[in-house]
Amino acid sequence: MAVDILKISKDARDAKKIYNDVIDASIGMFFDEDKSIGGMPSVSKAIRELSDDQILPYPSVDGGPGFKKDLISWVLGKYEDEIKKTMYVDACATPGGSGAIASTFSIMTKPKDYIFVSDVRWQYERFADRAKLNIFEHKLFDGDAFNLQSFKERLDALCAIQHRVVVIVNDPCHNPTGYTLTLDEFNKIIDILNSKTENEIIFLYDVAYLEFTHEEDNRLKMSYLPKLKEHVMTIVTFSGSKTFGVYGLRMGAAIILSKNKDQVADAHKKYVNEARGSWSATPTISIELFNHFAKPENKKVFLKDLARLNDIVQKRSMSFNEQAKEIGLVTYPFRSGFYTVVLTDNPDQDYLKLQEHHIYAVPMNGGIRLALCSLSIHEIQGLPSKIKSILNL
Numbered sequence: 001m002a003v004d005i006l007k008i009s010k011d012a013r014d015a016k017k018i019y020n021d022v023i024d025a026s027i028g029m030f031f032d033e034d035k036s037i038g039g040m041p042s043v044s045k046a047i048r049e050l051s052d053d054q055i056l057p058y059p060s061v062d063g064g065p066g067f068k069k070d071l072i073s074w075v076l077g078k079y080e081d082e083i084k085k086t087m088y089v090d091a092c093a094t095p096g097g098s099g100a101i102a103s104t105f106s107i108m109t110k111p112k113d114y115i116f117v118s119d120v121r122w123q124y125e126r127f128a129d130r131a132k133l134n135i136f137e138h139k140l141f142d143g144d145a146f147n148l149q150s151f152k153e154r155l156d157a158l159c160a161i162q163h164r165v166v167v168i169v170n171d172p173c174h175n176p177t178g179y180t181l182t183l184d185e186f187n188k189i190i191d192i193l194n195s196k197t198e199n200e201i202i203f204l205y206d207v208a209y210l211e212f213t214h215e216e217d218n219r220l221k222m223s224y225l226p227k228l229k230e231h232v233m234t235i236v237t238f239s240g241s242k243t244f245g246v247y248g249l250r251m252g253a254a255i256i257l258s259k260n261k262d263q264v265a266d267a268h269k270k271y272v273n274e275a276r277g278s279w280s281a282t283p284t285i286s287i288e289l290f291n292h293f294a295k296p297e298n299k300k301v302f303l304k305d306l307a308r309l310n311d312i313v314q315k316r317s318m319s320f321n322e323q324a325k326e327i328g329l330v331t332y333p334f335r336s337g338f339y340t341v342v343l344t345d346n347p348d349q350d351y352l353k354l355q356e357h358h359i360y361a362v363p364m365n366g367g368i369r370l371a372l373c374s375l376s377i378h379e380i381q382g383l384p385s386k387i388k389s390i391l392n393l
Contacts, residue, residue: 005123005362008351012360023359023379025370028175028338029247030309033376040305043244046292047285054288061272061281063093063253070294071253075207075238077219086226087257088264092271093282095250097208097239098127103278104235104254105131107270108166108202116158117168120332120341120365122175124168140177144333146185152192164200167193172218173209173337176362176369178317180213180335186221194229201232208239212310214336225257233258233267240290244302245309251286313338316372316380324384329393332366338373341366342387350391357390359383 005027012024030039038044062068068091073080076089083089094100105115105127114136117124125135136158139150158165169189172180181189193201210218225234233256240251256267275281293302314336321334330343344350347363354361354368362369368387372380387393 003351003363008360008362011355015358015360019358021358023375023383025372025375026360026362028242028371028373030245030313030338030373031376033312033378035376037245039309040245040302042298042301042305043246043289043293046289046298047246050285050288050292055285057284059093059281059284059287061093061275062091062268063282063287067093067287067291068253070291071238072255074290074294075210075219075236075255076222079219079223082223083226083257087259088261089255089257090264090268091253091255092268092275093287094237094252094254094271094275095279095282095286096241096252097206097237098252099250099275099279099282100235100237100239100252100254101204101206102127102130103271103274104166104202104204104237105133106278107267107274108164108235109133113164113166114158114162115166115168116155118170120177121168122170140174141179141333146179146181148185148188148192151189155192155196159196159199162199164202165196166202166204168204168206170206170208171221172207172213172215173335175209175337176339176341176364177332178334178337178340179332180215180337181221183220183224187224187227190224190227193232194227197229197231199231203228203232203234205234205236207236208242209337210238211243211306212313212337214310214314228259230259233260233263235267240286243306244289244293246286246289249283249286249289251282251290313373316375316377319377320370320372320380320384323380323382327385327388329384329388339369339371341369342384342391342393343367344391344393353390354387357386359386359390 009027016022032039111132114134116136118140119137120140138154139147236255238253241247256264258264332341334340344367351363351368
């Protein structure tokens with residue numbers, strides 16, 4: 001649903017000026033238990049200590065060699081060297097993960113193309129509209145599992161009518177459901193992409209919430225990417241805005257991976273050209289902040305802050321989902337992350353009903369998304385019961 005999430009968030013802030021019982025679960029920003037936004041002291045400290053030379057000059061359009069090297073190492077983790085044995089890799093800085101997605105749509109498609117995405121999703125259609133693209137959906141779930149049959153059958157149908165296809169997979173901590181693919185599901189998705197040898201596949205792997213998954217190894221799926229054949233080019237879209245909790249600084253990147261060297265070089269040129277002709281360059285402060293935390297001694301301090309924040313987010317999410325399960329309030333399958341979705345037949349009406357009771361959430365296909373990352377444990381206690389009562393579920 002193409003609702004304006006930022007407007008819902010502003011409405012919630014305005015309501016808080018009048019009422020003392022407002023629950024603002026509209027937007028994916030972490031607030032501490034005392035409702036302060038500075039959840040990672042190491043990040044706040046680093047921002048204050050950046051010099052004018054690290055804030056004011058123009059940066060390199062793609063972020064520069066140091067940024068790209070550190071970014072690729074950060075995202076691919078311990079699997080970087082193994083991946084680089086069979087794949088070529090490059091990157092371009094973007095204003096948030098959103099910039100990486102928007103630029104991919106712009107340079108990898110032509111007007112009226114379809115992009116391939118799940119029926120329950122974050123608002124990719126906003127970026128598709130800008131690029132004059134259409135949506136081709138597959139069903140996300142089969143019960144409590146990823147719907148591999150729908151993914152394959154619908155991709156077969158699209159590949160029969162369109163040669164180049166952008167395939168979007170948002171994992172881990174899927175926005176809006178909080179679902180994370182199993183290793184077997186991810187592996188089978190790769191097998192399906194590999195089967196489309198008569199097509200060009202652009203695998204847009206949206207890892208905005210990579211640091212918030214509770215998988216034993218949150219980079220293990222990266223090690224599967226070398227299995228992809230040459231007709232598949234992977235674009236990993238990274239959100240530093242989410243990773244570091246600097247939502248307004250717009251830190252992000254598109255990481256290009258392929259077994260075809262020329263394909264990677266050509267894509268990098270197109271990303272740089274798109275950046276120069278759209279936003280000019282990603283804010284210097286974002287690039288330098290990332291460079292700061294790429295240093296091992298600074299990364300170590302940051303990871304301690306991240307672990308604390310991650311633990312709080314998971315406790316909140318599990319509290320809501322456990323309460324919901326106890327009272328029969330149905331949600332999409334949840335594993336970890338910022339969000340959960342309460343299922344309802346009339347999300348476009350029901351989110352307005354919740355607003356009448358000062359609960360601000362976002363309508364999605366099949367339900368209402370709640371950003372539990374922004375709510376305290378106190379606010380979450382009893383919230384499922386309130387929602388069930390208000391919506392007569």
